[in-house]
Amino acid sequence: MPVDPADLEAVIRNAIPVSHLEIQDESNGCGENYAIVLVSEAFEGKTTLARHRWINELLKDHIARMHAFSQKTFTPKQYEIHLAKSS
Numbered sequence: 001m002p003v004d005p006a007d008l009e010a011v012i013r014n015a016i017p018v019s020h021l022e023i024q025d026e027s028n029g030c031g032e033n034y035a036i037v038l039v040s041e042a043f044e045g046k047t048t049l050a051r052h053r054w055i056n057e058l059l060k061d062h063i064a065r066m067h068a069f070s071q072k073t074f075t076p077k078q079y080e081i082h083l084a085k086s087s
Contacts, residue, residue: 001065002030002031002032002065003031003032003034003062003065003066004031005023005025005031005034007062008023008034008036008059008062009021009023011058011059011062012036012038012055012058012059015058016040016042016058017040017041017042018038018039018040019039019040019041019076019079020037020038020039020079021036021037021038021039022036022037022038023035023036024036026068027067027068031066032065032066032067032068033066033067033068033069034066034068034069034070035069035070035071035072036055036069036070036071036072037071037072037074038055038071038072038073038074039073039074039075039076039078039079040073040075040076041075041076043073043074043075044075048073051073052071052073055071055073
């Protein structure tokens, strides 16, 4: 059963304050491979591993139905730096 990106977004937004969220279906529309970019002040003071474990726990029921899931998590300040480097 494919995963709906709107469901992913709702779970994330209901659990943590979101400054920026991108959800990319990388499976050509079949809903089995997603990549997300998530920016939240709730990530302040947390390691990347702790952030990813948190998001994996939030989305565990959805991830179980996917073939692949990747994430990039940033604090707002880290995201500003990331964007500046990407320009």
